[in-house]
Amino acid sequence: MRSKLPDAASSRKMAASSAVVAILASIWLCSSIAADASGSSSETTMHTNNWAVLVCTSRFWFNYRHMANTLSLYRTVKRLGIPDERIILMLADDMACNSRNKYPAQVFNNENHWLNLYGDNVEVDYRGYEVTVENFLRVLTGRHESAVPRSKRLLSDEGSHILLYMTGHGGDEFLKFQDSEELQSHDLADAVKQMKEKHRFKELLIMVDTCQAATLFNQLHSPGVLAIASSMKGENSYSHHLDSDVGVSVVDRFTFYTLAFFERLNMYDNASLSRLFNSYDPNLLMSNAYYRTDLYQRNLQEVPVTNFFGSVMETVHTDSAYRAFPQKNTPRETRIRTGNTAEDDSRRSILTDMTKAECPFTRIVSSLESKMETVGNLDSLVNYGLVMILPVLVVSVWLST
């Protein structure tokens, strides 16, 4: 009887303590899962590389300024360090060699014609009729057919910062592609959501220079996305000036003032994104530049523009000699450090082996191997072997005469 009471009490105590433990464990699990879910994307992954996707969605001669916009940004991004292999350039590419172009094979973005944007080192990835909404979405989401070459793919990884620049004709929640198709805001948001799911970027900056550009971002919900547009709903984005020699407008205002900001920079400047965004003057732009930062966690004053527009990689300087696979040294080092104990082990193992009834050949081979493990440098063993050839040869020759 007496034993039952303590049993019941102890069982009740055990049940209570196990319930508490279970609750605590579940709380800890949930918190860790939640922490994983929220903190995995931006804070824990390392920034690896920068990509740029530059899209000009117009064709025909009178849309000269859109191609000039895209090529100017291409030049800036290359100047600040992103190489061609990490730039996807989509252009209709029908301006430079157009029969209406008074300056064949040359594209200018200013009427002073100082800068020819079209030169030897312009690599266009999608040109002409390849610039379609389908190809654009395939580039963003990475869902290509197997025959598409690597230069046409956005091969970003989970640590990439991507700059997406689009220019052309747009409207309320759409963007016109090559005068025949439209990209809608929910298509863009869907593609960005897919990119986020597939860990195709760490941070994304979308910059759009069209009429009513801000409406294109209405459906964006993915974290880590920063968006800037040249005009708000109901406003147009205007061209900057007309080049009377070429005969068309050569650049848009938003891009012109963006370039004016970047021309003062070089690769090593750490001008911040907030400075870029604050440099847009609505009076000069004749529209209100809009930027959306609610999806972006970091403070814009701490983010340098070269995080998106350039490519500055951190280098670690070491004084030691270059080793191709440094982790291969550590096993050798540990072997040297534990050399004594290994020798003791081998001695002990030889003693124990003698008691066992083992094949003597395997015993010899295993003892040789263990001795070779303890020898620090196999190369010196080979050198001894090579040096020993000579006396062995002399002795054998003397013996055989």
Place this chain on the structure above:
Amino acid sequence: MPTANTEEENSKSELQKNHGGGGGFTRWAVVAVIFRLALIYFPGNLNLSSRPEVSTPLTSIRRLAEGYWLKQSSMSPYAGSMYHGSPLLLSVLGPLTVKRIEGQPSHILCSLVFVLADLISSILIRATGRKLQIAYRKSLKSLNLLNKSTDSGALSSGDIAALVYLWNPFTIVACVGLSTSPVENLFTILTLYGAATGLAPLAAFGWVMATHLSLYPAILIIPVNLSYSGSWFYPPAPLSPEYTYAPPSKLFRSKEHGKVGDGKSSQEIIFSWRRVFHLLVWTSLWSVYVLVLCSISVKQHGSLQEMFQRTYGFILTVEDLSPNIGVLWYFFAEVFDFFRDFFLIVFHSNILFMILPLAIRLKHRPCFLAFVYIAISSMLKSYPSVGDSALYLGLLGLFLDELADMQFSFFLFCGYVGVSLLSPVMHNLWIWRGTGNANFYYATAMAYACFQIVLVVESVSSMLNHDRKLTKLSTSKLQK
């Protein structure tokens, strides 16, 4: 018994009469070494180490330095298909490629090693030549054909052969151009010396190392066996007429009255299987030693199988098709993949099928058989270079007595000079100036192969003619 001893003494004293020739050899050898050192001190090795005639993917010193760097960076030296040689050579020559001495040209230590290898090769050729000449005189004396006029002159054939080897422009170029062929040639000559002097360990060691470094000296096992086991210099009893060296056995059959019908060839050619076994035992001992050293050397970052695949497999599958003075690269650049294996077999059996007939025909002259094998393999190997030609041209000098009546010798000499002058010109036209194409260069390679074929054919036929003349002379003397 006393006659045999005096015969030996006589021939040795005759050779010692040429001791003034020994002084001549030393003088010329020293001048050759000084000449090589002078060429080494020219800036940039005269760009010889980048010529395709001198350095092949197997013998280039730059690839050896690359393999050594890979090994020092804790990677397998065969990574990346640069180095295709032996890991033991890497341990010996590798550290020398990185050691730099102030004020001296780069790779000076490697150049000194190659000069030393050349010098030792020439000394060994000279010693082999002396042995050959002693045996030749002995056999001629036994047939009563020796007279004063067969005294060759100031220099014996061994001295001539050694000096030809040292002063051959091909050898000098291969040495100064830092290819590893002097080392390979040294081991081949060591094999022949060991076989000539009847030292089985030395011959076995030379054969194992030569086969290990480049695959082709493997076929020399046959002449080495024949010379070692065929009672060449050490007849089983004195005064026995069973000298199998130089003149064929028919001569001796006719000498022994009444033994004509007794035709077992194994009786005349004292071919002792015991000695064959002895040699094979030493060969296997040395090959086990070398394989163990190699396996220790490649254990860290590779395996022995990888080593065989990258060295022997590279030689046999002709992976590298960069131009050289051989005839394989052009062909394999244009053959279809479907037929590639077939033609690999055809080209390699080109060497293999000649082994047996030549062995049957020339079994009474093992050293000459070795020379013919070396000449054929130098011509038909996957990546030939001038260092290989230097070897057999030097060995050609050992047989000057027998090959005195060789036809086309002047034609061949002019041909060799012409090809060695035209081939760099065609290479320049093709690669650097762009006014020629691969056919220009391959034409010189084919002409070179033709000259080598003519050399081999003519030397074999003149050697057989010489033997036939000896037979005729001795039978006519017998009948007198």
